[in-house]
Amino acid sequence: MSMARKLMKGCEAIGEAAIRANCKLFFGYPITPQNEIPEYMSRRLPQVGGTFVQAESEVAASNMLYGASGAGERVFTSSSSPGISLMQEAVSYMAGSELPVVLVNIMRAGPGLGGILPSQADYFQATKGGGHGDYRLLVLAPSSIQEAADLIQDAFDLADYYRNPVVILADGLIGQMMEPVEFKEDRKPCKPLQPKDWATTGWNGQGRPRAVVNSLFLDPTLLEHHNEKLTAKYADMAKNEVRYAEYFTDEDYELLVVAYGSVARVCLSAIRQLRAEGRKVALVRPISLFPFPTDVIGAAARKAGRALVVELSTGQMIEDVRLAVGREFPLAFHGRTGGNLVTPDEAREAILAQLAAKEASR
Amino acid sequence: MKDNNAFNYPQGLTDATTHYCPGCTHGIIHRLIAEVLDELGVKERTVGVSPVGCAVLAYNYFSTDFQEASHGRAPAVATGIKRARPDLMVYTYQGDGDLASIGMAEIVHAANRGEKITVVFVNNAIYGMTGGQMAPTTMPGQVTTTSPRGRETALAGFPIRMVELISTLHTPAFVARGTVVRPAQAIQTKQLLREAFLNQKEGRCFSMVEILSTCPTNWGMPPAEALTWLEKNMMPYYPLGVFKTPDEGIDRAPAPLCAL
Numbered sequence: 001m002s003m004a005r006k007l008m009k010g011c012e013a014i015g016e017a018a019i020r021a022n023c024k025l026f027f028g029y030p031i032t033p034q035n036e037i038p039e040y041m042s043r044r045l046p047q048v049g050g051t052f053v054q055a056e057s058e059v060a061a062s063n064m065l066y067g068a069s070g071a072g073e074r075v076f077t078s079s080s081s082p083g084i085s086l087m088q089e090a091v092s093y094m095a096g097s098e099l100p101v102v103l104v105n106i107m108r109a110g111p112g113l114g115g116i117l118p119s120q121a122d123y124f125q126a127t128k129g130g131g132h133g134d135y136r137l138l139v140l141a142p143s144s145i146q147e148a149a150d151l152i153q154d155a156f157d158l159a160d161y162y163r164n165p166v167v168i169l170a171d172g173l174i175g176q177m178m179e180p181v182e183f184k185e186d187r188k189p190c191k192p193l194q195p196k197d198w199a200t201t202g203w204n205g206q207g208r209p210r211a212v213v214n215s216l217f218l219d220p221t222l223l224e225h226h227n228e229k230l231t232a233k234y235a236d237m238a239k240n241e242v243r244y245a246e247y248f249t250d251e252d253y254e255l256l257v258v259a260y261g262s263v264a265r266v267c268l269s270a271i272r273q274l275r276a277e278g279r280k281v282a283l284v285r286p287i288s289l290f291p292f293p294t295d296v297i298g299a300a301a302r303k304a305g306r307a308l309v310v311e312l313s314t315g316q317m318i319e320d321v322r323l324a325v326g327r328e329f330p331l332a333f334h335g336r337t338g339g340n341l342v343t344p345d346e347a348r349e350a351i352l353a354q355l356a357a358k359e360a361s362r
Numbered sequence: 363m364k365d366n367n368a369f370n371y372p373q374g375l376t377d378a379t380t381h382y383c384p385g386c387t388h389g390i391i392h393r394l395i396a397e398v399l400d401e402l403g404v405k406e407r408t409v410g411v412s413p414v415g416c417a418v419l420a421y422n423y424f425s426t427d428f429q430e431a432s433h434g435r436a437p438a439v440a441t442g443i444k445r446a447r448p449d450l451m452v453y454t455y456q457g458d459g460d461l462a463s464i465g466m467a468e469i470v471h472a473a474n475r476g477e478k479i480t481v482v483f484v485n486n487a488i489y490g491m492t493g494g495q496m497a498p499t500t501m502p503g504q505v506t507t508t509s510p511r512g513r514e515t516a517l518a519g520f521p522i523r524m525v526e527l528i529s530t531l532h533t534p535a536f537v538a539r540g541t542v543v544r545p546a547q548a549i550q551t552k553q554l555l556r557e558a559f560l561n562q563k564e565g566r567c568f569s570m571v572e573i574l575s576t577c578p579t580n581w582g583m584p585p586a587e588a589l590t591w592l593e594k595n596m597m598p599y600y601p602l603g604v605f606k607t608p609d610e611g612i613d614r615a616p617a618p619l620c621a622l
Binding site: 025027051053055056057059060061063064065066067068069070071072073075089090093097200201202203204205210211212213214215216 | 406407408409411418419421425426427428429430431432435438439440441442443444445446447450467468470471475
């Protein structure tokens, strides 16, 4: 039965999308503001023959993911910032053992216990490591509920294809607001998928080598080879998995705005209004945060000669934007923290200030 | 019951040479597990989980599929495997630093959920792999590299008795303690292991077998002396026996309070 457009809360749409991606296992631990995801999974999974386990901690939940993924099944969890911090041990082991897992972080404000309102302050943690060792995660940032549902389904395919954890990095706004969502019935995997002959499914001595899920390499030569293999995989991701959305970049613009997630939508509202008033502003919205759309942002920023980064943090993605645009152009930042949002008016003022600064520098 | 393995090499083991120190009892315990897997005919659908510790390389020695776990997390990893694939036989092989210290939350909650897994808990009263530090199971007065004056119970408390602790849980389980000091005790321990794996094969309950083990290297004594030390010091504090079975009554009534 085809599902018509339905009004859904972000967290519930994420849960439903996972089930439609044939994920029948969820291990998690309560934390605000994402409790609607485990609650939804505890209700829905038994209806589709799946299994929900409320773990004793995020530490345990993430290790349950490790075991289930190692046994060859699709599995995911969701948490929010402090809980994601607790999962970093297992995430490092999953990356080292090359296990496909989907992790949803409905970010809240930090550091420490912080607050429960929306934030984008886990950008570094998601894109630069978070756990120990040389590894990368694929990081996807939705800016609407529909996009969250679509990215979750892609995330399972990408995780299986690359045998790597994939993070959906969303803020509390995406998790908590309601929007219409549609699930396609005839959705095809976004990657060609191979049988998981590496998984620990029992071994009778035939057909395949004995399966060992492991990240221990005591021989430095072997460990270096393993790191080189992982690095080559991350290079493949960087080459093939860049995702972004551009707005007004094929028109004249004097300022490029870079923002992701729900903040990008706020900026887009302001930009649409400003363009209607004759102001020349464009937006690039990274969807993949790793790999970062470096080339696109670099080229778009050079065309404008000035860029503005807007984030719900004190400035994290701006470091990747700086690497993309180099040092030759002014790069400004506007951010809010503590769980405060950037309003369209605030974005408008920040944009106008940059346009004025550019005018003044002529 | 077929039990004529004494002169054969169990199929549950690979032909790799283990890294264990001379006189260490891990080798005996590995063999007992492998024999049980052979005898129950479940080797082909068994997945082992070994975490950080002396058994960190156990995946080289058991001829089953295997998952390496981070320190203490084997019961959580085993939960993930078993919930994903209930048809698989899943066991963990954990030391005392791993299970009784860093992995305390994971073992208690796996037991309390009644995960249908088998836990082999090797207690040698010390951290072996890291070079002989004090464990939660280290005996009072026992000298280790981090208790150079001997374990001081006023500062470090008394050794944790894990099977007694797990036995207090309401959830049905099989919980027992054996040792492999003497051949007869090794045979008893094998029976406990068989019971623990059989429970899983029949989908009955969480099962955990603690096995008192020696660490001659880090205890600083010859292997034979280590066996005697275990009997003299550990066995009075860690009594052998079956502490809980899935069939028995599970609650003990508290003594009534005095009338006020």
